[in-house]
Amino acid sequence: MxxxxxxxxxxxxxxxxxxxxxxxxxxxxxxxxxxxxxAVDFRSGSNVDITVSKAITAEQIKPIINDIGINDGDAHITTGADRVNVRFSNVLDEKQESQFKEEFTKLDSAASYEVNTVDPExxxxxxxxxxxxxxxxxxxxxxxxxxxxxxxxxxxxxxxxxxxxxxxxxxxxxxxxxxxxxxxxxxxxxxxxxxxxxxxxxxxxxxxxxxxxxxxxxxxxxxxxxxxxxxxxxxxxxxxxxxxxxxxxxxxxxxxxxxxxxxxxxxxxxxxxxxxxxxxxxxxxxxxxxxxxxxxxxxxxx
Structure with missing residues (x-):
């Protein structure tokens, strides 16, 4: 019908x-x-995509962001069961990127990183x-x-x-x-x-x-x-x-x-x-x- x-x-x-x-x-x-x-695709900044082996909370990540000389308010943190994403408003220099990975590895030694950076132009x-x-x-x-x-x-x-x-x-x-x-x-x-x-x-x-x-x-x-x-x-x-x-x-x-x-x-x-x-x-x-x-x-x- x-x-x-x-x-x-x-x-x-x-x-x-x-x-x-x-x-x-x-x-x-x-x-x-x-x-x-x-998103970072359309504005300058760095996007750090992390594959983790255990759950990591945003509160655990904020001190690391502050330690590399960036206010945690200038970073957007998204956490999941096996993935963490941190989007920085500013472009990370080599020292900051290296320090961030080093500090985060203390939370999860098996973590792997993918960093994408977009400059203003x-x-x-x-x-x-x-x-x-x-x-x-x-x-x-x-x-x-x-x-x-x-x-x-x-x-x-x-x-x-x-x-x-x-x-x-x-x-x-x-x-x-x-x-x-x-x-x-x-x-x-x-x-x-x-x-x-x-x-x-x-x-x-x-x-x-x-x-x-x-x-x-x-x-x-x-x-x-x-x-x-x-x-x-x-x-x-x-x-x-x-x-x-x-x-x-x-x-x-x-x-x-x-x-x-x-x-x-x-x-x-x-x-x-x-x-x-x-x-x-x-x-x-x-x-x-x-x-x-x-x-x-x-x-x-x-």
Missing amino acids: RFNWNFDYIKGSKIAYTFSIILTVAGIISLLSLGLNY MAKELERNAIYAVLIASIGIMIYVAIRFEWRFAVAAVISLFHDAFVVISVFSLFRLEVNLTFITAVLTIVGFSINDTIVIFDRIRENLRFAKKTTKADLREVVNRSLAQTMTRSLNTTFTVFIASLCLFIFGGESIRMFSLAMVIGTLFGAYSSIFIAAPLWLTLKGKQPTKPKATAKASN
């Missing part, structure tokens, strides 16, 4: 627009006031390249959609994509979640997933337009609602599959992919939401009232 998805999605989009505007405003305020909580370059990657991907998508469909579809698709990416960025800013290179990978993945869902809906709208009466805007509205209903099962099935996989990665995956999987969980839900309630209704708004003009009837010759 198939579920009947025949609803007035365009009417629901008014609520969606309001919700999205509130999220966008909250995100802008958060980004302007708080910014993003950049590299941090700026990585941040700049990440922005370029998202912008270039969006421009490429706009060109592709404009060629395959029309410019209104392209504009609606890209606005929807920016909405998805900005919502994920806003959530990370509001809750001070760490933004690293895997987060950028997640944003680009979300953009790809969202445009795939949007293209399927747009393709169905285009197909239905060929055989539909397009005399008034109400006719176009009916085409959009019918197209969304016809693709709803496919959209939800795809979204549910990706969401469950991302959620499992978030719960059971390692610390290194936690932010990636969390971004995917958030982005997958908003990707489906925007394809249905943002992209398609926005195309209808841009399309406006474009009645199909009847062919002029030839005047009878006298």
Whole structure:
């Protein structure tokens, strides 16, 4: 038995627009006031990743940080059953790095270390390249959609994509979640997933337009609602599959992919939401009232 998805999605989009505007405003305020909580990938500093053979607490590590001449308030410590991560706001010199390893080895003689250092110039370059990657991907998508469909579809698709990416960025800013290179990978993945869902809906709208009466805007509205209903099962099935996989990665995956999987969980839900309630209704708004003009009837010759 198939579920009947025949609803007035365009009417629901008014609520969606309001919700999205509130999220966008909250995100802008958060980004302007708080910014993003950049990981060492995007700001200068040293990141020490330690594999340990026994549990080590943050309180045991703080005296070591103070001993090497760094205030423990300038270091972020994350501990686990077999892993410890210490992120320093400043770049460790060779003496400090060597002293830190020597002192930590007294806590766990079997510990192994991986130290990653990012200087200020590299941090700026990585941040700049990440922005370029998202912008270039969006421009490429706009060109592709404009060629395959029309410019209104392209504009609606890209606005929807920016909405998805900005919502994920806003959530990370509001809750001070760490933004690293895997987060950028997640944003680009979300953009790809969202445009795939949007293209399927747009393709169905285009197909239905060929055989539909397009005399008034109400006719176009009916085409959009019918197209969304016809693709709803496919959209939800795809979204549910990706969401469950991302959620499992978030719960059971390692610390290194936690932010990636969390971004995917958030982005997958908003990707489906925007394809249905943002992209398609926005195309209808841009399309406006474009009645199909009847062919002029030839005047009878006298």
